[in-house]
Amino acid sequence: xxxxxxxxxxxxxxxxxxxxxxxxxxxxxxxxxxxxxxxxxxxxxxxxxxxxxxxxxxxxxxxxxxxxxxxxxxxxxxxxxxxxxxxxxxxxxxxxxxxxxxxxxxxxxxxxxxxxxxxxxxxxxxxxxxxxxxxxxxxxxxxxxxxxxxxxxxxxxxxxxxxxxxxxxxxxxxx
Numbered sequence: 001x002x003x004x005x006x007x008x009x010x011x012x013x014x015x016x017x018x019x020x021x022x023x024x025x026x027x028x029x030x031x032x033x034x035x036x037x038x039x040x041x042x043x044x045x046x047x048x049x050x051x052x053x054x055x056x057x058x059x060x061x062x063x064x065x066x067x068x069x070x071x072x073x074x075x076x077x078x079x080x081x082x083x084x085x086x087x088x089x090x091x092x093x094x095x096x097x098x099x100x101x102x103x104x105x106x107x108x109x110x111x112x113x114x115x116x117x118x119x120x121x122x123x124x125x126x127x128x129x130x131x132x133x134x135x136x137x138x139x140x141x142x143x144x145x146x147x148x149x150x151x152x153x154x155x156x157x158x159x160x161x162x163x164x165x166x167x168x169x170x171x172x173x174x175x
Contacts, residue, residue, distance in 0.1 A: 003068075006071075007070075008020075009021075009023045009027075010024065010061070010064070010070045011067055014061050014062050014064065014067075021058065024070075032074065032075070033046050033047055034135075035078055035082075036050050036081070036082040036085075038127065038128070039083065042089075045082070045085040048081075049078055049084070050078055050081070052084070052085075053074065053078040053080075057074055069145070071138065071142060072141075072142035072146055073145075075132065075138065075142070118168050118172075119131070121168060126158075126161035126164065127161070128143075128146075129143055129147070129158050129161060130157075130161045
């Protein structure tokens, strides 16, 4: 789907068009649940976080002034909802990011499972930056908005995460 179409759905949803809102929901829901799962490591919490985020989105979509900011706005809403879920469950301090491996299909599954397992070993902030940049394909500015840090911090997290991944993968290949 092209960005222009998504922007039109956002504008229509802001005007109260339920079909446009449903289109946005169907387009982003799976990605948002995977992102929330990476934060919570719990399917139920991830689904609850995505649902809570959508309630916030529906309630506040008319306030969104820049349609191009919609994607980063919804990821930020999911991030906050997921963190709230963790706070409620009192396990935030022990949470480790993880991607749902079940979404991987085809011949690349074994290679990607190894990569996903390696990415899971990264610290929370670095995992989030790598997930959002490579899997969700968000820009550095969007990631900075989601993580509520400067763009330079996102660049640092990506740099450190990639270096750690490189070291881990090189160590695995030595054996």
